[in-house]
Amino acid sequence: MISRAPLPKICIALGLPDASRLLEHARREADAGERFLEFRLDYLPRPEDGLPVIRKFLELYPDATLLATCRRHQNHGRFNGSIEEEFRILGAAVDAGARAVDVEIESAEAPLAPLHLLEGKAHIIVSYHNYEGTPALDPLMKRMLRVPASAYKIVTTARKPSDNLRVLSLARSYPKTPLILLAMTEMGFPTRVLCPVFGGVYTYAAPSMTEGTAAGQVMARVLRNLYRVDRPWKSPKFFGVIADPVRHSISPAVHNRALQARRVEALYLPFLVSPLQLKDFFSLAEKLPLAGFSVTIPHKHRIIRYLDSIDPLTKRIGAVNTVFRKAGRWRGTNTDTDGILVPLQKRIRLNKASVLIAGNGGTARSAAFTLKNAGASLSITGRNIDRVRALAKLVDAEALTLEQAEARFFDVLIHATPVGMWPHTENCLFHNAIPASLVFDLVYTPQETLLLKRAAAEGRKAIPGLEMFLEQAARQFEIFTGETAPRAAMERAALEALQEQEEMLRLHQGRHGGHL
Structure with a gap:
């Protein structure tokens, strides 16, 4: 008989093309404390080869929960067999010890589909996947509910931010129905966190240090430690960051x-x-x-x-x-403004200090207006001299080409361009001697940029970009x-x-x- 215990909140999705590697990866996850794993049997050349792996794994980890999936090629899986063969393999997986099975809706609603043979033996997850976008969901939900199941999984592809909300809104519309609601791609990542928070049965995670089986999956420890998806939530507030x-x-x-x-x-x-x-x-x-x-x-x-x-x-x-x-x-x-001002004020009196700002984007603008208010004498440089001149005019600063800037010397250099950021860590905006006694590089990935290394080698004082990031983040938090x-x-x-x-x-x- 099926266990009445609820399924864990995080399921590790394992899709390996070799049975021995499947067992190896499953053991690694179990040794790390994971107790809910999906075996994608369709990834194996012969899905039947996964059955001994299920038995062996559960002998080693009898408290683990296994979800067996054998998705057909027609539904973006890798199994080329018939619906009847899919159910035969899933039935054998349950006999081997799998506690749950995932059956796509196309197979579950097929005429004569033997779904009833699995009832009472395992959790039946009836699933829908859309790799193109997020369709109208209410008609889809009504279609899904015609098939009896332990839970219903709807996975779409997020093409715009609001697709996250459209998918998650099903939890509010069907509060008594066990649901797994996810949107693939990086744009759909919020659903992977919010599915359990909104009352979803569980969410999926990628194995440690390897790729998962769907776009947007992250490692379980990220979901558990950073986003705390397996804790009970009452009425949380939501914050975020938007970027591209x-x-x-x-x-x-x-x-x-x-x-x-x-x-x-x-x-x-x-x-x-x-x-x-x-x-x-x-x-x-x-x-x-x-x-x-x-x-x-x-x-x-x-x-x-x-x-x-x-x-x-x-x-x-x-x-x-x-x-x-x-x-x-x-x-x-x-x-x-706080991120720029506070670290500098700890080290230098800004009133009448000569400051060179390298850059002309949003952060450079913040630096320019902030330091102008603090009484600094400003010069601005960068690779696009027209944009440099436009910013300099706004703040009544001096516009310099890079060559002109390198020929001068300043009290402070603020580097506010992406030059030197991962992955182009070998780059530096300045090719000659660093033209300032104090260097503040606003880049923080990597923590020690080539600019900061060169500044240290030339005996300059340096402020890493992480200080700016942390100060502005602290003010945001408050x-x-x-x-x-x-x-x-x-x-x-x-x-x-x-x-x-x-x-x-x-x-x-x-x-x-x-x-x-």
């Missing part, structure tokens, strides 16, 4: 650690939003709803048109990095929550996230012959 790309952002690691440290019932999520999708994103932000979010490249300027108000300095800067809701209205501000930012916890989270990011990049480089 967003995968590299360490903001979720830093803000979620801060929320945990201050025991705030809230989650902070990454949202992939393209420049043409801001209006669509705000429909998600209104209805989810979001209480606030961080804004980074490429949205800091464009987002202003969607806000109800911004403060005077932010208006002059023309760039917003923090959006929050107050009295039901969207307000914008710029905490990059705006979002009204709590004092736990700076030490945020710094630890940032360092851990950057270390893991660099390890993953090195691993990726190794797999691809040193090329990203």
Whole structure:
């Protein structure tokens, strides 16, 4: 008989083309503490070869829960057999000890489909997958409910931010129906966190240090430790960061650690939003709803048109990095100003100090207006001299070509371009001697850029970009929550996230012959 115990909240999806490797990877996950694994039998040349693996694995880990899947080629799986053969394999998997099976709706609703033979023996997950987009979901849900099942899994492909909300809204529309609701791709990642939070049965994760079976899967420890998906949630608030790309952002690691440290019932999520999708994103932000979010490249300027108000300095800067809701209205501000000002004020008196800003984007604008207010004597340089001149005119600063800047010497250099950022760590904007006694590089991936290395070698004082990031993030946290930012916890989270990011990049480089 089927166990009455609820399924765990995180399922590790394992799809390997070799039975011995399937067992090896399953054991690795179980040894790491994972107890709910999906065996994609259709990944094996002969799905039947997975049956002894199920038996052997459950002998070694009798408390584990296995979900067996044998998805047919017609439904984007790898099994070329018939529906009858699919059910035969799934039945054998249950006999071998699998506690749950995944049957796609196309097989489950086929005439004479022997789904009833599995009833009472295993959890039956009836699933739907759409690799093109997110269709009308209410008709789909009605179709799914015609087939009796333990739970229903709907997996679509997110093409715009609001697809996340469309998928998750089924949990609100069908509160008594056991559901697994996910959207694939990086844009659909929020559903992988929010599915259990919205009452979904479980979510899927990729195996440790390897790719999963669907776009957007991340490792279980990320879902468990960073997003806490397996804890009970009551009425959490939601925050986030919008960017394009967003995968590299360490903001979720830093803000979620801060929320945990201050025991705030809230989650902070990454949202992939393209420049043409801001209006669509705000429909998600209104209805989810979001209480606030961080804004980074490429949205800091464009987002202003969607806000109800911004403060005077932010208006002059023309760039917003923090959006929050107050009295039901969207307000914008710029905490990059804190991120730039506070680290510098710890080291130098800015009034009348000569400062060279390299860059002309949103962060450079923040630096320019902030330091002008602090009384610094400003010069601005960069590769696009026309944009440099435009920014210099706005703040009554001196515009310099890179050659002119390198021929001078300043009290402070603020580097506000992406030059030197991962993966192009061998690059540096300045080819000759570093033209300042104090160098503040706003790039923080890697933590020690080539610019900072050269500054140290030339005897210059240096400020790493992580200081700027942490200061602006701390101010954001205080705006979002009204709590004092736990700076030490945020710094630890940032360092851990950057270390893991660099390890993953090195691993990726190794797999691809040193090329990203």
